[in-house]
Amino acid sequence: MTRNDICEEILWKKSDGLTPYPEALDFMATHSRQIHEGTASPLVWLVEHPPIFTAGTSARPEDLYNPHGYPTYSAGRGGQWTYHGPGQRLAYVMLNLGQQNGTIPPRDLRAFVKGLEHWIIETLARLGVEAFTRDGRIGVWTVDPLSGQEAKIAALGIRVSRWVSWHGVSINLDPALDDFDGIVPCGIREFGVTSLRRFNPALTMQDLDEALAAAWPAHFGSIPQEE
Incomplete structure (x- = not known):
């Protein structure tokens, strides 16, 4: 397969069950390299992981408590400590950032991060949840319906290699x-975390996946195509 054989449609891959984190890292490293070489298409990969904590490049050892002894991994992405586990959707976004992607100009990392944030916000709006960003806080936030306080509902952490992105977002x-009590999520101590279940217990992972796909084109241009 050559560069000319690859069209710039966005492929979507969904893995059932719980994907081991080392397997995800190996896959993303390989696929992002192939995108750079022009032998693979851009890809959004939807997964769930078993309970783990991952450390970004800014993670501090004192922010990890881990009372359950979950496995911990160095992720190589930006950011600090993050929890992943069943019931959380990971969307790993592997794009060629050296070119235009929808509204995202080439080689504009700030615009790419903003695009991911807006994608999450629109996805949640489609599910009836108002979400937002806050200056000085990583991630996407909402008002928790039980506490009435602002809480994080989604996280972001990306890595870029040769202008190809990998890692992505979690909702x-x-x-x-x-389980989030095992870390200081993203280094922010003052706020808690929340979930879509607290807004609507009837929502399913399929509902979330469909909302993610429907919200994608407005920000990144291409209509998702199942792999």
């Missing part, structure tokens, strides 16, 4: 929120 559908 809390119905994870075990107590």
Whole structure:
């Protein structure tokens, strides 16, 4: 397969069950390299992981408590500590950032991050949840319907290699929120975390996946195509 054989449609891949984190890292490293070489198409990969904590490049050891002894991994992405587990949707975004992607100009990392944030916000709006960003805070936030306080509902962490992105975003559908107590999420101590279940217990992972796909083209241009 050559560069000319690859069209710039966005492929969507969904893995059932719980994907081991090392397997995800190996896949993303390989696929992002192939995108750079022109032998693979851009890809959004939807997964869930078993309970783990991952450390970004700014993670501090004192922000990890881990009372359950979950596995921990160095992710190589930006950011600090993050929890992943069942009931949380990971969307790993592998794009060639050296070219235009929808509204995202070439080689504009700030615009890419903003595009991911707006994608999440629109996705949640399609599910009836108002979400927003806050200056000085990483991630996407909402007002928790139980506490009435602002809480994080989605996280972002990206890595860029040779102008190809990998890693991506996580959205809390119905994870075990107590597991977040094992870290200081993204280094922010003052706020908690929440999930879509607290807004609408009837929402499913399929509902979330469909909202993610429907919200994608307005920000990144291409209509998702299932792999």
